[in-house]
Amino acid sequence: MRSLRLLVPANIRHNSGGNVYNARLVAGMRALGAEVEVLPVEGSWPESTAKERRRLGTMLGAGEPGEVPGAAVAIVDGLIAMGAPDSLESAAKAGRETWVLVHMPAPANYDLEARSLRAASGVICTSSWAADILEKRHHLRGLRVALPGTDRAPLAEGSVPPHIITVAALLPNKDQVLVVEALAKIRELEWTASLVGAVEADPEYAGRVRAAVAAHGLESRVRITGERKGPALEAEWNRADLSVLVSKAEAFGMVVTESLAHGIPAVVRAGTGAVEALGFAAPGAGKNGRLPGTAVSFQANDAPGNPALLAGVLRDWLQDGGTRVAWRASALETRDRLPGWERPARLVLEAVTTMAGSETRDTEP
Incomplete structure (x- = not known):
């Protein structure tokens, strides 16, 4: 199994859903035997400076053209990707396998988002709602969906008054x-x-x-x-x-x-x-x-x-x-029917290890 690198925004420090998903996804993939490295990426994502985008490109191996045997597969949080399409395009030209993990479609800057997604080896969305929006917005196909898991929790006792x-x-x-x-x-x-x-x-x-x-x-x-x-x-x-x-x-x-x-x-x-x-x-x-x-x-x-x-x-x-x-x-x-985190972890691993993401393309010529 190839090693993975998950690039996450360093500027989101509160307990956001994206942060929780990323952390539980990594734990789930590691439990399934995957080697996963988490790399916080500095920057005010999705906004970024030229220096921050160059640093991202270096992390993605964009400056090392040609096949690198055993190179890690990169999964980039969508908040980063939508602000740095040039870095993903450079990585693609260098032959690097780079996926985008989309928690939330961009509220603006659709052109930047489109460039990032088209440059990616594949796109994984954390909801069907997000995948539907991106498919319609950018005429894409082949997007994968890995819905969040849920940790088992004790039954709430509630209060009086409610x-x-x-x-x-x-x-x-x-x-x-x-x-x-x-x-x-x-x-x-x-x-x-x-x-x-x-x-x-x-x-x-x-x-x-x-x-x-x-x-x-x-x-x-x-x-x-x-x-x-x-x-x-x-x-x-x-x-x-x-x-x-x-x-x-x-x-x-x-x-x-x-x-x-x-x-x-x-x-x-x-x-x-x-x-x-x-x-x-x-x-x-x-x-x-x-x-x-x-x-x-x-x-x-x-x-x-x-x-x-x-x-x-x-x-x-x-x-x-x-x-x-x-x-x-x-x-x-x-x-009693809520799935755990093994399911999204397995779905993501299956996606990035089968290269099925090569199907992420325009639906229109």
């Missing part, structure tokens, strides 16, 4: 302000809530979230905890009864399957990859025809969205015992 949790770094895309505004509209009901996630990633937005909580006088009911890991994060999950992820854009939403692993149903934003996560292990919406939660449609994914829509969903869940029971039952059913 506790609502949002687990995500405080960032504009995650739209915690929308969550706070929705909670303010149901303040007459019994509930508590926690916003669990890094506040350092975007201090200005974190300040806006805090201001929204204060403006509605919800300080005693809505906790902003900061990032939590290990036992501290497990304690947050344990007291939760419902999780909410209303990101404006989400490739998959690993926190949704993490929620289901704890037996906690979820509310997600319709039109994002989080819907795939919600039904990940429940094909056909489960044997009872129900998803372990629901997807809320906001008009055109606008910002700040319509908090009344989310408030209506939360109100129904809080007041309708039948809905709570049904969502919880579906979450428990789904929990």
